[in-house]
Amino acid sequence: MASTNQSPQYQKAASMFLIAGTDKERLHCLEEMIRECPKHKSSEKMLANLKTRYKKLKERSERIKKSGKSGGSKHTIRKEDMQAAIVGFTNTGKSSLLSLLTNVSPEITPYDFTTKIPLVGMMPFSSMQIQMIEVPAINSEYYDRGIVNTADVILVLVTDISQIKEVMSQLDKALGKKLIIFNTKNSTDNRKLEATLKSKKYNFTMLNLKSPGNLENLKERIFHSFDKIRVFTKEPGSKKSERAMILEVKSTIKDIAKKILKNPNMIKETKIWGPSSKFAGQIVGLSHELKDMDTVEFKTR
């Protein structure tokens, strides 16, 4: 595009366009260029060109925005790789749980229905970031089925046994694994409660949000609900990697080899440490199934 005879404003917008980092910025620059482009016969073609570029870019960014939405939801929340939705009746401690586990501090009140829009926070866990969404109370008009249906994990927060069935009955279209978090704020006999929940074979954990104690166990439970495992890698003679790779549960040596080596045929020998090994440094084949917190060492040709 010839920049001769263009105003300084046009030239500035054109160079900003080239270094823009986002579509939003690019669109902004193009708007400026269209505005600044001379409106006479000889630049007609150039102006048409700019308008086409603007339209195409606008369509593209609109498409990206849409695909980031969780299906059918009223709210635009970009779904991260690992997303958990906190679901339950009002006053069960959803906001308290969100602020306990993530970087956000929502309003926590003893009144009903405080949360009218879904709130999003990130929970750091073992070098991952798990997205947590507090969904407005299931018995309110603000409840957002769309988010719940597409979340990878659903944390069912209850303060009373009778709530479990009621919440579950509304989760029939929800695909994610469900973990019941029993907030013991109204419980007088936790041991009896635990026995009852066990006898009903619920997938549950108990928690007192006012004195939660060590949160690592809860975070572990939430992580395991995603059906993923953490696997460390190492090279012969060196220490294991600092960050774990996140793999689907039941992944094999072959799966991880495909991810980290260009050609799995390069492997001469594989050794394994951790929960899936019979003993430290056991030599295993490609079909060996990995477990959470394993360490794998590849010796290559």
Ligand SMILES: Nc1nc2c(ncn2[C@@H]2O[C@H](COP(=O)(O)OP(=O)(O)O)[C@@H](O)[C@H]2O)c(=O)[nH]1
């Ligand atoms: N004593 C006690 N109060 C709690 C506990 N969890 C939540 N609450 C209180 O219950 C009320 C509702 O909590 P909130 O997190 O806003 O619930 P939400 O409506 O589900 O988001 C607030 O007054 C909290 O302080 C708990 O474990 N123990």
Ligand SMILES: [Mg+2]
């Ligand atoms: Mg709330």
